[in-house]
Amino acid sequence: MKLLEVRHLSTHYVSARGARVTRAVDDVSLTVGEGETLGIVGESGSGKTTLALSLLRLLPPAARTVSGEIWFEGEDLLTKSRGEMRRVRGKRIAMILQDPLASLNPLFTVGDQVAEPLRVHEGASRGSAWARARELLRAVRIAAPETRVREYPHQLSGGMRQRIVGAIAISCGPRLLIADEPTTSLDLTIQAQYLQLLRDLQRDRGLAMIFITHNLGIVARMCDHVAVMYAGRLVEAGPVARIFSSAAHPYTQALLESIPRMADGRKRLTAIDGQPPDPVALPPGCAFHPRCPKVLERCRKEAPPEVRVAASHTSRCWLAS
Amino acid sequence: MNGSGPAAGSSRAAALTLAWRFASFRSEGFPVLPVLILGVLVLVAVFANVLAPHDPEVGALGDRFRPPAWQEGGTRDHLLGTDHLGRDVLSRLVFGARVSLVVGFMAVIFAGILGTALGILSGYLGGWVDQVIMRVTDAWLALPALTFAIFLAAIVGPSAMNIVIILAAVYWTRYARVIRGEVLSLKERDFVRLAIVAGCSKRTIMRRHILPNVVNSGIVLATLMLGVVIVTEASLSFLGVGVPPPKPAWGLMLADGKKGLMAGYWWLTVLPGTCIMLLVLSANLLGDWLRVKFDPQLRQL
Amino acid sequence: MKRFIVKRLGFAVISLFLLSLTIFVFVRVTGDPAVLLVEPGASAADLEAIRQQFGLDRPLWVQYGSFLAHLARGDLGQSFYYKTDVFELYLSRLPSSLLLAAVAMTFSLVIGIPTGVVAAVRVNGWWDSAGKVFALLGLSLPSFWVGLLMILFFSVYLGWLPSSGSGTVWHVLMPAFALGWYFAAAHMRLTRSSMLEVLGSEYVKLARLKGLPEALVIAKHALKNALIPVLTLAGINLVLMINVAVVVETVFAWPGIGRLLYEGIAFRDFPVVQAIVLLGGAMIVAVNLVVDVLYAVIDPRIRYER
Numbered sequence: 001m002k003l004l005e006v007r008h009l010s011t012h013y014v015s016a017r018g019a020r021v022t023r024a025v026d027d028v029s030l031t032v033g034e035g036e037t038l039g040i041v042g043e044s045g046s047g048k049t050t051l052a053l054s055l056l057r058l059l060p061p062a063a064r065t066v067s068g069e070i071w072f073e074g075e076d077l078l079t080k081s082r083g084e085m086r087r088v089r090g091k092r093i094a095m096i097l098q099d100p101l102a103s104l105n106p107l108f109t110v111g112d113q114v115a116e117p118l119r120v121h122e123g124a125s126r127g128s129a130w131a132r133a134r135e136l137l138r139a140v141r142i143a144a145p146e147t148r149v150r151e152y153p154h155q156l157s158g159g160m161r162q163r164i165v166g167a168i169a170i171s172c173g174p175r176l177l178i179a180d181e182p183t184t185s186l187d188l189t190i191q192a193q194y195l196q197l198l199r200d201l202q203r204d205r206g207l208a209m210i211f212i213t214h215n216l217g218i219v220a221r222m223c224d225h226v227a228v229m230y231a232g233r234l235v236e237a238g239p240v241a242r243i244f245s246s247a248a249h250p251y252t253q254a255l256l257e258s259i260p261r262m263a264d265g266r267k268r269l270t271a272i273d274g275q276p277p278d279p280v281a282l283p284p285g286c287a288f289h290p291r292c293p294k295v296l297e298r299c300r301k302e303a304p305p306e307v308r309v310a311a312s313h314t315s316r317c318w319l320a321s
Numbered sequence: 322m323n324g325s326g327p328a329a330g331s332s333r334a335a336a337l338t339l340a341w342r343f344a345s346f347r348s349e350g351f352p353v354l355p356v357l358i359l360g361v362l363v364l365v366a367v368f369a370n371v372l373a374p375h376d377p378e379v380g381a382l383g384d385r386f387r388p389p390a391w392q393e394g395g396t397r398d399h400l401l402g403t404d405h406l407g408r409d410v411l412s413r414l415v416f417g418a419r420v421s422l423v424v425g426f427m428a429v430i431f432a433g434i435l436g437t438a439l440g441i442l443s444g445y446l447g448g449w450v451d452q453v454i455m456r457v458t459d460a461w462l463a464l465p466a467l468t469f470a471i472f473l474a475a476i477v478g479p480s481a482m483n484i485v486i487i488l489a490a491v492y493w494t495r496y497a498r499v500i501r502g503e504v505l506s507l508k509e510r511d512f513v514r515l516a517i518v519a520g521c522s523k524r525t526i527m528r529r530h531i532l533p534n535v536v537n538s539g540i541v542l543a544t545l546m547l548g549v550v551i552v553t554e555a556s557l558s559f560l561g562v563g564v565p566p567p568k569p570a571w572g573l574m575l576a577d578g579k580k581g582l583m584a585g586y587w588w589l590t591v592l593p594g595t596c597i598m599l600l601v602l603s604a605n606l607l608g609d610w611l612r613v614k615f616d617p618q619l620r621q622l
Numbered sequence: 623m624k625r626f627i628v629k630r631l632g633f634a635v636i637s638l639f640l641l642s643l644t645i646f647v648f649v650r651v652t653g654d655p656a657v658l659l660v661e662p663g664a665s666a667a668d669l670e671a672i673r674q675q676f677g678l679d680r681p682l683w684v685q686y687g688s689f690l691a692h693l694a695r696g697d698l699g700q701s702f703y704y705k706t707d708v709f710e711l712y713l714s715r716l717p718s719s720l721l722l723a724a725v726a727m728t729f730s731l732v733i734g735i736p737t738g739v740v741a742a743v744r745v746n747g748w749w750d751s752a753g754k755v756f757a758l759l760g761l762s763l764p765s766f767w768v769g770l771l772m773i774l775f776f777s778v779y780l781g782w783l784p785s786s787g788s789g790t791v792w793h794v795l796m797p798a799f800a801l802g803w804y805f806a807a808a809h810m811r812l813t814r815s816s817m818l819e820v821l822g823s824e825y826v827k828l829a830r831l832k833g834l835p836e837a838l839v840i841a842k843h844a845l846k847n848a849l850i851p852v853l854t855l856a857g858i859n860l861v862l863m864i865n866v867a868v869v870v871e872t873v874f875a876w877p878g879i880g881r882l883l884y885e886g887i888a889f890r891d892f893p894v895v896q897a898i899v900l901l902g903g904a905m906i907v908a909v910n911l912v913v914d915v916l917y918a919v920i921d922p923r924i925r926y927e928r
Binding site: 456459464467468560587598 | 868
């Protein structure tokens with residue numbers, strides 16, 4: 001049995017007067033096994049972050065998960081009470097956000113914030129929680145943790161802050177870590193170090209990861225499987241090697257094409273024509289059809305179902321069936 | 322989150338929503354009630370001569386402290402009772418509307434003109450003009466409006482026109498601050514830059530490009546200030562440095578009313594105060610709605 | 623940090639100058655200042671004498687200089703009515719106003735902050751709408767009218783509370799409530815908006831992601847951050863309260879600065895009026911300065927950056 005199995009999850013945003021419904025996440029199914037890394041790729045507005053927040057059931061008031069199941073370690077998270085869900089968050093599933101400066105409370109010390117989940121979830125005493133906080137800082141490779149632990153977030157560099165966020169995430173030994181674009185706000189040189197850190201932590205602690213990003217390069221390095229999202233739907237999913245070599249969906253193909261490559265003789269950068277659709281007014285049929293270079297008549301009218309292209313490779317495209 | 326079926330509570334919800342909208346506690350709905358109240362008050366003020374049953378400044382001493390008509394001792398002749406000098410309360414309230422509205426509107430308009438002009442100059446011209454105006458504004462803002470107004474009233478002596486001038490002098494600083502902020506951001510906009518490149522003089526730009534764009538904020542601010550100004554005027558009149566007697570200002574009526582308070586002559590306090598409250602409440606609700614409607618950025622106000 | 627303090631101090635001094643200049647200009651320039659500076663009912667000869675005494679025939683800037691010199695010495699003139707030094711008079715009345723303001727501030731915070739917090743946490747719910755109504759009423763009901771109504775209700779009808787004077791805790795309740803009323807609404811509004819902003823922040827999101835109980839998220843992470851602007855405003859409002867209490871103190875015959883101002887107007891005791899305005903303005907400039915500096919001291923972000 002997989003660690004995480006999401007079945008037909010749909011999350012909608014409803015406007016204040018109930019007039020407009022935005023399908024931020026539309027019938028998404030995916031799985032993550034123990035210790036595996038799944039990459040979720042997509043442009044802004046494709047629903048990646050909403051998907052992540054849906055898993056943790058921390059949606060903003062205007063959003064609701066309307067259907068589906070989220071099976072984690074054999075339990076459907078959507079059936080849990082608020083209290084039970086709270087005990088899942090931070091302890092069994094953890095999440096890292098994009099901007100580490102904004103993620104940390106400016107008025108409390110770093111040590112306080114790392115020790116906090118330990119005190120809440122495991123009832124650790126102040127002394128032992130702080131001791132473990134120092135350990136955690138060491139585990140995320142922060143030098144001189146004894147002094148750092150008493151400092152405030154703004155006193156640390158961006159890279160260090162993101163490591164602190166990482167330390168908070170792993171503090172209670174979760175089985176699954178969701179990372180929402182954790183390197184986007186870091187300098188390039190720091191990014192590589194940070195990714196390596198995540199890799200090592202994952203290996204040492206048997207963590208499964210969901211890595212949300214728009215950067216295919218990171219997916220290639222970090223992930224075992226990848227799922228591509230477009231306009232709230234999962235358009236393609238499969239092992240990284242397979243997707244990168246033989247992508248089935250035109251959108252994925254276009255994404256791969258658009259990665260600039262030095263060795264190539266091409267002079268011009270290829271981009272995908274058009275703009276991502278407005279989530280409120282999706283085109284009929286397949287959401288990608290206005291921009292698809294291989295569009296068929298059928299695509300304009302009917303939304304394609306998910307089709308199994310190969311063993312663990314699915315694609316949502318009429319071309320595949 | 323749970324939710325009952327859409328049809329079930331919808332008619333009840335719709336009725337409630339309508340009620341809310343009517344009273345305009347939701348920011349989307351047009352504030353029907355406040356505008357209605359304001360309209361009625363303006364009409365009352367304009368047609369005071371026709372509407373008031375008695376002369377507001379003359380009273381019969383034998384008729385003092387009569388309660389409103391529905392209480393024991395009241396008469397139809399004086400629907401809302403009489404005050405300590407036997408003057409008809411209803412007539413005084415009606416004429417008081419005129420006084421409050423005239424003073425309030427004029428003060429707000431004068432303050433607005435002065436404040437907008439200085440705000441535009443300060444924001445657009447920058448440099449030492451800006452520094453001087455801003456320092457003065459800061460210094461004047463340090464003085465609480467009421468204290469400042471009392472001080473000025475003590476110097477120049479009370480009269481209706483003086484009060485208008487005093488209130489304008491006290492409140493222009495609030496305009497200037499806000500308008501200056503707007504102008505600062507307008508300065509960076511393309512149409513202003515184009516005008517500069519086209520060679521328009523500073524005066525022309527300020528007049529034809531900047532001014533029309535700040536008028537919106539000016540109006541919203543004016544509506545919001547109306548309530549404050551009226552309360553200040555009422556306070557001044559209450560203290561005896563506002564509109565001088567025997568003119569019927571609501572604040573003055575409250576001051577007179579205090580004399581009868583301990584004896585239980587409630588109408589002399591409750592009625593004028595309710596009028597003030599209605600006026601200020603309506604102005605504030607209207608101002609809030611205007612603010613949301615015209616420019617969501619002004620929500621900081 | 624030092625540079626920051628010095629700069630703020632500079633601005634404060636400039637404001638004080640402009641304040642005194644404004645007061646000075648208004649007095650000297652509108653009509654005949656001698657009439658103000660002399661006791662009511664004085665003769666033409668008295669007016670002449672006053673002109674000599676105050677040097678009202680000398681050039682304006684000379685007069686201003688002498689004005690400032692007097693201020694620097696703490697000499698604000700003599701009260702016509704009380705026949706004592708105005709500054710001493712002011713100081714003797716100040717404690718009463720401080721007491722009233724302190725109680726009123728307590729009321730306004732005790733009512734305003736929790737209401738604002740609940741309104742933000744249950745945003746757009748019934749409590750929030752009730753809060754908005756409260757905020758509106760706070761702005762729209764003049765505080766002295768609230769005071770008058772309270773007297774009518776609690777003193778005349780119910781006979782529970784005394785309607786004037788001071789001396790016992792019962793005396794302070796109504797005036798403090800009337801004075802604090804407007805500020806309670808203001809504090810509630812600010813608490814609500816500040817809290818809403820904080821509740822939408824990334825660190826609160828992370829706190830929730832950590833699985834912390836909602837009560838802890840609100841009480842520890844959100845509240846401390848949200849209260850910073852509120853307490854700042856409260857500090858400034860405390861001083862403001864002292865100065866705008868004039869009407870409430872008059873209604874309740876509370877022996878503070880406000881009532882002194884009223885007496886100054888009623889008895890045409892101009893030195894008193896001028897002094898109260900000057901000192902009021904100076905107080906506010908001072909408290910703004912202090913609050914700005916304290917802010918820099920307390921908020922660790924600013925502290926370490928300097």
